[in-house]
Amino acid sequence: MPLICTYYLNPKERPGFMLDRKFNKVFKNEDPLAYHSKIRRYEPTPLISLSRLAKSLEIKELYVKDESRRFRQHNFKTLGASFAIHKFLEANPGKHTFCTATDGNHGRSVAWAAKMKRQKAVIFIPVNTALSRIKNIKKQRGKVIIVDGDYDAAVLRAREEAEKNGYILIQDTSWEGYTEIPTLIAAGYKTMMMELDELLHTSKEPLIDFVFLQSGVGTWASSVVAYYRNKYPRNMPKIITVEPMESDSLLESIRQKGLSKTKGSQQTLMSGLNCGTPSYLAWKILKDGVDLFLAIPDDYAIKAMQNLYFPFKNDRQIFAGESGAAGLGGLTALAFDESLEKVKKEIGLNRQSRVLIFNTEGVTNPEMFEELIIRETEV
Ligand SMILES: Cc1ncc(COP(=O)(O)O)c(C=O)c1O
Known part of the structure; x- marks a missing residue:
């Protein structure tokens, strides 16, 4: 075909x-x-x-x-996640928990950047994410939460959890009011x-x-x-x-x-x-x-x-x-x-x-x- x-x-x-x-x-x-x-x-x-x-x-x-x-x-996603976390911490020093939704690379990068700054990271991933991608996030000490749905569903969950728990959302996509x-x-x-x-x-x-x-x-x-x-x-x-x-x-x-x-x-x-x-x-x-x-x-x-x-x-x-x-x-x-x-x-x-x-x-x-x-x- x-x-x-x-x-x-x-x-x-x-x-x-x-x-x-x-x-x-x-x-x-x-x-x-x-x-x-x-x-x-x-x-x-x-x-x-x-x-x-x-x-x-x-x-x-x-x-x-x-x-x-x-x-x-x-x-390459390391470049974006690390810079956003660095700028956030410059303006808001202290201990924070950063979170994001990911198909793999961005979440791994947020966990890596948070670890580098001695901060915590919680990463929301769609249910069908490959095991090796989950392992890569865990290697960077990221806490992984599996969401029963696709990427959009994981983003929604990360937004909700950030609001509920005071996590700092480091999301690589934007919507009205989140830019x-x-x-x-x-x-x-x-x-x-x-x-x-x-x-x-x-x-x-x-x-x-x-x-x-x-x-x-x-x-x-x-x-x-x-x-x-x-x-x-x-x-x-x-x-x-x-x-x-x-x-x-x-x-x-x-x-x-x-x-x-x-x-x-x-x-x-x-x-x-x-x-x-x-x-x-x-x-x-x-x-x-x-x-x-x-x-x-x-x-x-x-x-x-x-x-x-x-x-x-x-x-x-x-x-x-x-x-x-x-x-x-x-x-x-x-x-x-x-x-x-x-x-x-x-x-x-x-x-x-x-x-x-x-x-x-x-x-x-x-x-x-x-x-x-x-x-x-x-x-
Ligand atoms: C390897 C790779 N290339 C390109 C992209 C596309 O980046 P964006 O989602 O900003 O379009 C991604 C996103 O995760 C990615 O993992």
Whole structure:
């Protein structure tokens, strides 16, 4: 059966594209790199050029910012959680219990950041979360509470428990009235981009044409869009968000012209991206900041994991989890899916294109990883 992707191409002219003022004031002024670089084991994550894989995808250049070893927690979410907790404690010193809901990576990161500051963490997880993800949270001394429901249900429970028990909610999504902490989380993610200031974006031209961003609630994508909008207001690279077909809430929201829940089954291997509804704050930025909203079946993400793990000729090997590889999955779909030929042309992805992707997680679920890197795909 052929793999089918779905998409929405935003109109070229989007005169309304402005960053939310309150958000951008914080985003621009904060220097998360100054904080992160003082943490033990801080190292900028590498930028890797994969020229052979680029050739096979019929593009000029492919760069991967590889977050797979960030702070030995194997995912980029450490940057947001640690910065938000640090800023909160700066303003409110003392002992606190931090809580959050998570599909895995964010909860592990909140527990890690709380432990580093000698604070407590309570993490709410959806009932079908993989055992290895629960273990990763427990290793960081996080108390795990299993919620009988999906990611949205876990968020609701974390909100209720925070209110009831006086926990400090460090949630990486936002809703009306809850924007301060998510803004700090998005500001924390900026460290990744500040590292790129030294590695890639050293001149007045971004030197890339496309950025692929795998998205769950969209907070990370909104941070990257804000960075480019501030740094290259007139020559921003084109932004493509990539979501699982069955959990495509950004795509659904742009179609409905307002924040909407996915109509998909939410059955996807890309568990980090399996969030029912976008972040209220991120959506304000992404609705105009994204050029192409793309949703892909799982097989493209699996193929991307395999292409990173079994490198082409002299390319470097990269360890990527299902969600981490999804950006490359989106690029792979645009390269090979015949039904995307028209949109590929319209957006201008071709043999001259220079593309940046991010591997946002390494091996966070080893059993799944072992199985997926050898699984047959339809791609
Ligand atoms: C590995 C990975 N990549 C990307 C994302 C997407 O981030 P966001 O939910 O902010 O869109 C997540 C979210 O958990 C993730 O775990």
